Amino acid sequence: MIYEGVATQHDISESLCLSRQTVNSAFRQLIKKDLIRLESVENNLRVKKAYLTKDGVKFVEKYVGNMHGLEEKVWNMMKEEERVQLTRLIRKYKTLMKESLEEYQNSKNSSSEDLQS
Template identity: 40%
Template sequence: MMPGKISKKLEQIDALYRNYNLLYQRLASHLGLSYNKMLILYTLNQKQICTQKFISDSLFLPKQTVNSVVQSLLKDDLVYLEVSKENKKIKNIYLTEKGKELAKETVDLLLESEISAAENLSDQEIDLLVKLTEKHLYFIEKEINKNFKMNT
């Protein structure tokens, strides 16, 4: 493929990723949540045990941002903290009953929407989407490591 064509295709891919983000930002706003609060609520609802570090690492959010959102969730009685049995320095974050109810009304419906949307694709299309995304990520990482002399 010619470099100009590749650039156009990359612009299309970037636009698709931006549109995904914009859709989720619009949804968060519609739900009366900040984007980060919705993402963190989604994560807390999916995992049995979460720490601020786990959330920060998995969502690529600064620790300060995660801490601010968690403090807001605590203030609104949507989560509670409990000292980890394995490491007394770590506090696990759990949804309260009120938090679980909010999750049910928001991020559970989001997950249902994501599943329903995926069900419109065939198994082969989903497999291909995953395979091509993984392949694209592999080659981007390889080129970045090479061009910026980064170690993996």
């Protein structure tokens, strides 16, 4: 995702529906392996953008590129009707997951508001 321009921990956690702690832990590992570096955003020093290091770019181009090729190969092995059905089901799953996450967040916010009252 960093390679594709999604650069903040917040954006990545939102896109992948992962907790900030999980993303933060993953970032620490990537920094330790010298695959990414973090830089503060100019107008908000608390927000940091992730950038791939030279080794990070090499890693992504070597391994992620191979994965995209494998995914395309497997996709093309499926019949057209199977691809259509899979796409439809994934969209339905995504919609239901989004609705469930929003419902969860709303109930969590309501609980917090009740405690503050």
